[in-house]
Amino acid sequence: MKISFNNDYSEGAHPSILKKIVEKNLESNIGYSNDDYCKQASKLILDEIDCPTSKVHFFVGGTQTNFTFIASVLRPHQAVICCESGHINVHETGSVEATGHKVISTPAFLGKVSIEEIDKCVKHHQDEHMVMPKMVYISNSTEIGTIYTKKELIDLYNYCKENNLYLFVDGARLGSAITAKNNDTTLKDFAKYCDAFYIGGTKHGLLFGEALVINNIKLEEDFRFIMKQKGALLAKGFLLGIQFKELFSNKLFYNIGKHENEMAEKIQDAFVKKGIELYINSQTNQIFPVFNEKQYKKLEKKYLFSVWEKIDSKRIITRFVTSWATKQEDVDNLINDINDL
Amino acid sequence: MKISFNNDYSEGAHPSILKKIVEKNLESNIGYSNDDYCKQASKLILDEIDCPTSKVHFFVGGTQTNFTFIASVLRPHQAVICCESGHINVHETGSVEATGHKVISTPAFLGKVSIEEIDKCVKHHQDEHMVMPKMVYISNSTEIGTIYTKKELIDLYNYCKENNLYLFVDGARLGSAITAKNNDTTLKDFAKYCDAFYIGGTKHGLLFGEALVINNIKLEEDFRFIMKQKGALLAKGFLLGIQFKELFSNKLFYNIGKHENEMAEKIQDAFVKKGIELYINSQTNQIFPVFNEKQYKKLEKKYLFSVWEKIDSKRIITRFVTSWATKQEDVDNLINDINDL
């Protein structure tokens, strides 16, 4: 049995979350997230972001959250801008296009959008023969583990507001981003500086679940209709409430993030010390060492991790991911083996 | 705290299913239902239906299962026929239409389609100015708790094959249908006599989950792409595998069905004995007593159940639902209160 650094959704739930599910198992609750746990979890999140006017909706998965929100907000001719590596552009099987909307991709810089490139794109789309850009989508942390600074976020939001665009933040790994060493954003910032964002649970200690927070209250209208239509109203929605309530109790959200980032940092440091190249210098729970064939084969025997991209016949970018479930001893073992490479 | 007969998805999971989730919680598994539990659960289901060539796909919810399968199978001009009370026609917020397809409704007879009405509909759609009916959708048990006989199923399937239509069975409550007293169908029949069907887990003891079985192998092509696009590939898909594996071990699937039907029967018998009219004579886990205002108010104080339809100012059709979680003592209490009405 290999030790897995494959991703952050390989195990069940953080024990204290699973414990709550077990405790409440025989309780009767109302369906479709109309229950008390969802209300309490919403309250905890709204307190945390200090924005009582925002609204929280609980989803099962990230792809579903992305296309449901985008489809709810855009009119048929409107498009969403994201950078080339954006998850909706690449890894969601055209789910946004399947709801009728073009995803316009702009060049990515360390996995992030650039206002300059967005502006070129906006200026290029001028009349009714072209789609109308109406939303900017970013992910934080990004698909390659980088994070947005507070200044970047504010600048982007200001640009969006000046140009009549919505800003939407995919936070599938927001918990890791917000607890990263060099991070200067807080959940409160995401309440202030975007129209909507979601807090990923699936990759952050829940069995499943994403909490979409809609700050721009105009975008809230009839939202649950669209959720139901897209298959996104979970019958036993209270399971989402129970889990998010626990995640936002006792700092668990932050503690999980800190743990996964610490584990990742140790591993990354070991790679650096060993002189192994990094595709990117990460502060979050995904790290990207570049191996030669021999290094790859050696580690691959004992550990599960993924090939990100083959640069050429000699060099392979790989990805190691840590999570709430990553054990110190497994990290220690890995570091020993890195030292022996 | 009222005693709930509100629906069959008010509680968590059957204890033996939840136990398995807890047991496996720290195991690392591959994502997106590519894990061993999903393989084992598939195998158990295929053994049960005695049709090794069918394919099983695991979903989180019923609406999602319905529109994903229908969207995968139909070309843009093709439509699905269902009866007026069919779930996709009424209670899924136009999710099928949102994927581009018309739902054509035909009159319902005790919640079921009639071949005669389907045939009228098929004959009426003749040229390119009209949609082309290409699929018949039924639910079993139906939205009002009735079930299809084996003869009805075979006749319908034969009609469909003669008329170049697919037959799709929504089995959100198939477990209750198949264990009903007067039922003469088996899971094997659904492997033989329809193109695809699903076995509901959400309403049958799972935290969540539906197992779609595709018998017509032509309809299997690239199906996982469509699942991903529709947000229906669960990241921690192994949770579905673990649950369905347990459901199809030790006859649990049947035992849950029998329990919920028995509980429902006892309650229904009590209503009948008391002289209370039934909207429909049910053999499954949904029953529909018709109350006057006084009866309604009396029971409503202590029990949770739903108003199905107000016939007039005096009579209210109500719905009581039983589940794996329904306790004998709660049923006894209810029967006592029925006797006192």
Add this chain to the structure above:
Amino acid sequence: MKISFNNDYSEGAHPSILKKIVEKNLESNIGYSNDDYCKQASKLILDEIDCPTSKVHFFVGGTQTNFTFIASVLRPHQAVICCESGHINVHETGSVEATGHKVISTPAFLGKVSIEEIDKCVKHHQDEHMVMPKMVYISNSTEIGTIYTKKELIDLYNYCKENNLYLFVDGARLGSAITAKNNDTTLKDFAKYCDAFYIGGTKHGLLFGEALVINNIKLEEDFRFIMKQKGALLAKGFLLGIQFKELFSNKLFYNIGKHENEMAEKIQDAFVKKGIELYINSQTNQIFPVFNEKQYKKLEKKYLFSVWEKIDSKRIITRFVTSWATKQEDVDNLINDINDL
């Protein structure tokens, strides 16, 4: 060569319209209906309806007009109500559903909607598990040649406004409706009492063309984007401007309507005099005599007309349609043959 009463789109264009196309053939004009003829034609229409704040958009065909407008206006969960015989419900191959929206059909009374039925439908759709009715679609004249009275139109509009619904009038045959003998509506009324309507040209003397008039200016936003997306911005849009300009000059719009209605009336009177049953008593350019086999066969040898519906083995509802191109002598011939039946 049979004499055609098959429909009102069998010939080219009314001679005075074609003359204008020929006259302007070598002129250079700007594309996509940004030309002067479109401006002038819009002006003439807005003068005619006495509503300078409305906006006019020119389309090639009716199906295109219907689905483009509906898709532009509705959000994903919203649906359009029409009566069972409504063109979008039956004869446009699910074009509205293809844009993602449910068409909810209500019973038809002489081809018309009933407020009572619409109200039942609206009251039935209550929560996020069902689509939200947001528009009522009617056609005038209807698919069976009947017309709405001014009172019916106003009542319907008032109902819609009270219930937060848009009212949209498909006027593919509005020219015939508005010049019918017993008609009491004017084009001005359609500017006042609906959110949008269109004036059919294809069935009213043009080579092709429909003029959509949007009265509710909120629904005008970005409309040309949606037109382009749906393939509805004609490159040589000036052809639409030239034609509609002529149609709204010299009362041609009304004169065509009067001619086609007069021709139809004469034929219908002959049927009545002869004792031939009418499926419906029409005042517009479609009439529906009911034949026995012998009568059908006799007329069918010499005339082109369509079978509407076979009532039983003995009686056939047929449809005869007149147009700007219907000649007096052909009508005289037909009347003679009717008298000889």
Add this chain to the structure above:
Amino acid sequence: MKISFNNDYSEGAHPSILKKIVEKNLESNIGYSNDDYCKQASKLILDEIDCPTSKVHFFVGGTQTNFTFIASVLRPHQAVICCESGHINVHETGSVEATGHKVISTPAFLGKVSIEEIDKCVKHHQDEHMVMPKMVYISNSTEIGTIYTKKELIDLYNYCKENNLYLFVDGARLGSAITAKNNDTTLKDFAKYCDAFYIGGTKHGLLFGEALVINNIKLEEDFRFIMKQKGALLAKGFLLGIQFKELFSNKLFYNIGKHENEMAEKIQDAFVKKGIELYINSQTNQIFPVFNEKQYKKLEKKYLFSVWEKIDSKRIITRFVTSWATKQEDVDNLINDINDL
């Protein structure tokens, strides 16, 4: 009144085509392209391409043709590849995405796709988390007036067949491409080396109209249903038949192409002689001189032409387009003015 070199759809129809429309104006014809003219026009086209098994469908416009065909052929998860400058990627307001399909863009080389880039794209899309490329779209002549050689076409087609992709050719300006000086393809080649292509009429002497030729007969199934659904079955379809019949009589199709190319060549030669840079060396009816501010202002007073792109504050790429309607004397005038620049 400026002299227009603005585009090839500024005037009505070629006189011999308009003459036919006028001649047949009072004839009665069956609707929806089921008439004899459409049959005859199809026959002429199939004779011309020497491929009697292909099928011809007549559309009103190009955007409509593109999205109707693509939507008919692709399953929901499948995508179409085109180069960045492809019309469907840029100038059709997301019409393909509106039918649910991603348009994947690859780098353009002189307006054309490259097999190498397509292959990279195909290899990149590997599993169900990404869309599946299933069609390659090219335009010929391209958006910047270049054309594909026979070898390029054959190589591309072979690549497509080896990789299970359809090849679709947008021939909005195929008439100009095929009559270009250095062209070595014929209409027959497009019958052999693609799955479907269309012959543009709107930009080639018709009032409107595009003739889609489906060579891959598997893609023909139920195609008219999709046409109707997308608003693409013209009621007076015979107008399309009449026009295409004339276009494919007496070599008119080729003669128009030759005329427009000759006119363009003369103008381009004058620019070259004058030392004015070309954005691209064109052999078809679109040419792209690069002006400085002074040159632009001078010509712009007297002629209508479009700004393609501003390179910098000093240089403007412009586009001049010729058509069947371009007069020798206007070209002579322009050349004189070019010489005087």
